Amino acid sequence: MLIFKAIAEAQSAFTRLRGEGRTIGLVPTMGALHEGHLSLVRAARAASDVVAVSIFVNPTQFGPNEDFSKYPRTFDEDCALLEREGVDMIFAPTVDEMYPPGASTFVVVEGVSDRLDGASRRGHFRGVTTVVSKLFHIVGPHKAFFGQKDAAQVAVLRKMVRDLNFPLQIVVCPIVREADGLALSSRNRYLSAEERAQALVLHRALGKVEELAAGGERSSTKLIEAARAVFTSEPSVRADYIAVVDPETLEDVPEVGNGTLVAVAAFVGTTRLIDNVVL
Numbered sequence: 001m002l003i004f005k006a007i008a009e010a011q012s013a014f015t016r017l018r019g020e021g022r023t024i025g026l027v028p029t030m031g032a033l034h035e036g037h038l039s040l041v042r043a044a045r046a047a048s049d050v051v052a053v054s055i056f057v058n059p060t061q062f063g064p065n066e067d068f069s070k071y072p073r074t075f076d077e078d079c080a081l082l083e084r085e086g087v088d089m090i091f092a093p094t095v096d097e098m099y100p101p102g103a104s105t106f107v108v109v110e111g112v113s114d115r116l117d118g119a120s121r122r123g124h125f126r127g128v129t130t131v132v133s134k135l136f137h138i139v140g141p142h143k144a145f146f147g148q149k150d151a152a153q154v155a156v157l158r159k160m161v162r163d164l165n166f167p168l169q170i171v172v173c174p175i176v177r178e179a180d181g182l183a184l185s186s187r188n189r190y191l192s193a194e195e196r197a198q199a200l201v202l203h204r205a206l207g208k209v210e211e212l213a214a215g216g217e218r219s220s221t222k223l224i225e226a227a228r229a230v231f232t233s234e235p236s237v238r239a240d241y242i243a244v245v246d247p248e249t250l251e252d253v254p255e256v257g258n259g260t261l262v263a264v265a266a267f268v269g270t271t272r273l274i275d276n277v278v279l
């Protein structure tokens with residue numbers, strides 16, 4: 001397993017591999033890896049000759065009052081996990097390498113970037129689309145693997161790839177959960193034992209919506225009300241959004257149908273968690 005820190009070296013290694021006709025699968029991450037990340041790595045391993053994982057806590061996708069500086073960084077453990085999964089290349093640049101002084105070019109996907117997490121976290125998706133564009137230029141993957149856990153991110157990145165003609169395929173992998181339903185997240189490390197138990201309310205609220213929709217309820221308003229009622233059972237958790245949307249545009253839909261995305265975000269203590277289900 002090779003570890004690249006410099007863009008120029010990574011770029012020339014990947015150019016050479018592409019020239020040899022090898023297919024490249026890229027898994028972008030911010031590290032602090034868990035089974036959710038590893039599921040993407042396994043999907044990439046099964047579908048590509050060369051698997052590259054990027055580990056970069058991207059400052060441009062964090063707001064000024066968010067957790068950039070305290071975001072968990074576990075590089076050595078991450079490398080050990082990735083080695084075991086048969087990863088070929090890790091790209092782990094420094095912030096200065098990715099954003100040298102004076103860098104002032106950003107990629108913005110208008111519209112969809114302002115919905116769901118983009119509405120609560122202003123500028124978040126501008127940071128995501130900028131860093132992912134850079135990773136695509138550096139690695140030149142044939143396929144890039146993302147988790148359904150970040151459903152809004154998937155919508156934004158799919159649109160970016162379409163609009164900017166990136167010659168690659170986005171592969172979306174299902175949400176990996178703990179046995180009790182909590183979606184795995186690097187941010188779960190922030191939770192106390194008590195908060196960990198409270199955090200299950202996200203999964204419970206989504207379960208209620210699924211149950212009602214399976215029983216024939218079509219009204220988004222009714223489904224959102226039901227989810228909100230579940231959240232009231234856990235008063236220490238503050239819902240940020242509960243949304244019933246088209247998975248591609250992230251626009252609200254009045255009635256649910258096949259493929260409708262139900263997404264929630266909530267603060268458990270100071271930790272912001274997200275989860276979703278596709279009906």
Ligand code: AMP
Pocket residue numbers: 028029030031035036037039040145146147148149150173174175176177183184185186
């Ligand atoms: P992050 O390191 O949080 O930026 O996540 C890197 C990638 O892993 C993103 O594409 C996430 O959607 C994906 N991911 C994170 N958590 C999960 C999970 N529980 N199940 C599936 N994919 C996940």
